Amino acid sequence: MTSQLIWTATHEENRPGTIIFSAVDSWQLTLASADLIHHPNNGPVLLINDESIPKSTMNEIIRLQPKGNSEGTQVKVMGDVSENVLSALEDYSIDQINDDNPASFASEETIMIKIRIFQL
Secondary structure, eight states, X not given: OHHHHHOOOSSGGGSOSOEEEEETTOHHHHXXXXXXXSTTTOOOEEEEOSSOOXXXXXXXXXXXXXXOOTTXXXXXXXXXXXXXXXXXXXXXXXXXXXXOOHHHHHXXXXXXXXXXXXXX
């Protein structure tokens, strides 16, 4: 996984803030989610299924130990996923964005990121 190269998670300084989850069958939403990799989240986009999180992906979130972004969010879930996915992440602070339309999602997230940056 690319996340293992960029976020080695061996020390507090190189652990991600927020891990972004996006469904593997929604490449458009995943692509729009890439904008969230950097500030304020500083974390990878990992792929999941709508109904479950692959074991390798669960192992990766455990390894990464996300410390949370400036709002304390450790995990962002993009799109509509099953309750099974959310239950598997119950040990983490979660922010879910239910917008399944990539264009409106990208527009909304871009606006929110700019607002947060100006608030700093």
